[in-house]
Amino acid sequence: MTAQTPSDALEKRRTRTLNYQRLLNWFFSLFILTGIINALKPSPYDFIFLIVAPLWFLSGIKIHRGVVFILILWCVFELSGFLALMPYWGEPNPTLYQFQSLDVICTGFFFTLFFSERSLSRGRLALNVYTVSAVICALVGIASYLNIGGIGLLWSGDPGRAAGTFDDPNLYGSYLTLAAVYLLQGLLLGTTRRTFLSAISFLVLIIGIFVSFSRGSWGAVINASTLMAVTGFLTVRSKRTRRRIVIMGGVTLGLGVATLFVLLSQPEMRQTFFQRATIAESYDQGITGRFGNQIRSIPMLLERPEGFGPLRFRNFFHLEPHNSYVGAFANDGWLGGFLWIIIVVSTGFVGFRLMFVRSPYQEMAQVFWPVLFSWLLQGFQIDIDHWRQMFLCFGAVWGFEAARLRWCGQQKQAATAPEPGGNLCPAGPTQ
DSSP states (O other): OOOOOHHHHHHHHHHHHHHHHHHHHHHHHHHHHGGGOOSSSSOHHHHHHHHHHHHHHTTOOOOOHHHHHHHHHHHHHHHHHHHHHGGGTTOHHHHHHHHHHHHHHHHHHHHHHHHHSSHHHHHHHHHHHHHHHHHHHHHHHHHHHTTGGGOTTTTOSSTTOOOTTSSOHHHHHHHHHHHHHHHHHHHHHTOOSOHHHHHHHHHHHHHHHHTTTOHHHHHHHHHHHHHHHHHHHHHOOOHHHHHHHHHHHHHHHHHHHHHHHHHHTSHHHHHHHHHHOSSSOGGGSSTTSHHHHHHHHHHHHHTOTTOSOTTOHHHHHSSOOSOHHHHHHHHHHHHHHHHHHHHHHHHHHHHHHHHHSOSTTHHHHHHHHHHHHHHHHHTTTSOOTTOHHHHHHHHHHHHHHHHHHHHHHHHHHHHTSSSOOOOOSOSSOOO
């Protein structure tokens, strides 16, 4: 028998590590891909999480100091929800709602720690798989809107609005935003390897978002795309790339306007578009409308430090709050409401810093944070607190921040070496 050399043993360990990472990536990809299956409850997404999380756990958990703050905030926020639930524990809807909150926050924990390690490769994998799932979802949405093959509008409860594989047109339209901004960044910066395929996929996503007739989704994709393009222009060093961003941005805008005119040439689309393209619908207005309910709830919540209890806003106003900031105080009490504001503000600070401070994670942060920022703005007019994709972005932002801090530490150590390579971790925006 041939004796095993140390190099042979090392090679076997590398092979086992490679196979484990490949298996983990495969299940993680399946996890992200099934995120579009929203109309079925529970979704395959929930079951696959029960596989991918323990599988990832086997590699060992490393908690970087950069994510301790947000993890503590999420823990206390979730605890506040269960404290608010205590008087209504026997009510099925509030109890189910709070356990659903626990479920999505657990995924947020997972994403935060998952993206803290192997951040670039895992970030790209997540965006690539997410984009594939979003294009599939958009194609289903478009096909259902056009009633191709007689499939109709599937699960959409709102006539004339596509919902794809979701049961809510607003959630469907917003889900597509992350993939659209990612594809657009690749086209603007010239980093995509398949320009034609990216352009076609981007067009499919934009049409998919349009036929959702979701005002929030329209605003989110415009806001996130603009923020991504502007920050990319300001931080990129190559003048040639800056010119490309301007030229490709103009071409994209022109094609977008042309596509809009083509779509609006269809009478049904035109009628629905002008009906939806208003600041406030009829159900938003009046003392018992969406905004009226939010205003009327504030004096009541000022007298109730414990809030109304999870999912009990409807017991007082016969509607959901349609505002995640009001909803945080209503569902989780003062403690949960203020914690939600702290979570949003602190993530905003981290997200904008990631976009402007030069690091290996800057370009990817210029996709994740503009989209998350746009969704958080949507939170003022819709309930976003159980959106799966939002916790993916929360996890990515904080995971990249942990990776950036670790990278900065490595650069500072290199700068003190006998032949320093210079400080590559500036304290301010890249010029």
